Amino acid sequence: MDTWLDMIPDMIKAFNQTLFMVGVSLSIAIIIGIPLGVLLFISDRGLFWRSRWVGQILGLISNIVRSIPFVILLVLLLPVTQEIVGKTIGPGAASVPLSVAAIPFFARLVESSMREISSGVIESAIAAGAKPWLIITGVLLPESLPGIISGLTMTAISLLGFSAMAGIVGGGGIGDLAIRFGYYRYDNQVMFTTVIILIVMVQLIQFIGDTAARKVSKR
Known part of the structure; x- marks a missing residue:
């Protein structure tokens, strides 16, 4: 039976795989979530472009993806993963459903952050004759940056949990290690170690996210 020291190389490999997936x-x-969140916001608010149908369709797609449990999403996207990556197992393959789950989740958080911007700030920019691109890059994104960073922190933590679930279908990472060695072999030491690693990672991500959000906050 493997000792805890014998498992260190596997744990390091699993840790690196988790970092890669996340x-x-x-x-x-x-890359995709921020533009999508901006599009959801401006199409609903009608700042300089309003499209009820675009907003509703994007919102519907976002809500549908977010409503599907990640384990089921993993299985549903296996054909898509096969087409994109060429295989359905491993960290690279697991990154496909993880990305699909993360995009609408983060986009909604970006949209929510922009909804907290004072309407007076936006109206002042419009009244000054600022062009749409300048309003987006000079007003919407800077003013909502603390909220976006907080949303990014929440997304990273959620992805960390999802990546652990990816081990169920051979995605690799810490979750895969916990299932193969901790659950199937009834090795509580491995199970507890992986749980501690995940807790430490979550705390570290939260600390970095909170610190960054405070630094860019104007309040």
């Missing part, structure tokens, strides 16, 4: 999916969520 890092890739979080990056994609930022």
Whole structure:
């Protein structure tokens, strides 16, 4: 039977796989989620472009994806994952459903952050003749930045939990290690160690996120 020291290489590998999955999916969520959140906000508020149908369709798609439990989403997206990555197991494959789950989640948080912006600030920019792109980059994003960072922190923590679930379908990472060695082999030491690692990671992410949000906050 493997000792705790024998498991260290596997734990390091699982930790790196988790960082890879969370890092890739979080990056994609930022790239797509922020523009999507801005689009949801401006199409609903009618600042300089209003489209009821676009807002409703995007909102509906976002709500549908968020309402599907991640384990089920993993299975539903297996054909898509196969087409994109060429395989359905491993950290790279798990990053596909993780990204799909993260994008609408983060986009809604971006939208909510922008809804907290004082309407007077936005109206002043419009009255000054600022163009749409300048309003987005000079008013909406800077004013909502603390909320966006907090939303990004929540998304990262959620992805960390989802990545642990990805181990069920061979996604790798800490969750996979906990299931294969902790659950199937009834090794409580491995199980407790993986739980502690996840707790430490969550606390670290929350600390970094809170610190960054406070630094950019104007309050």
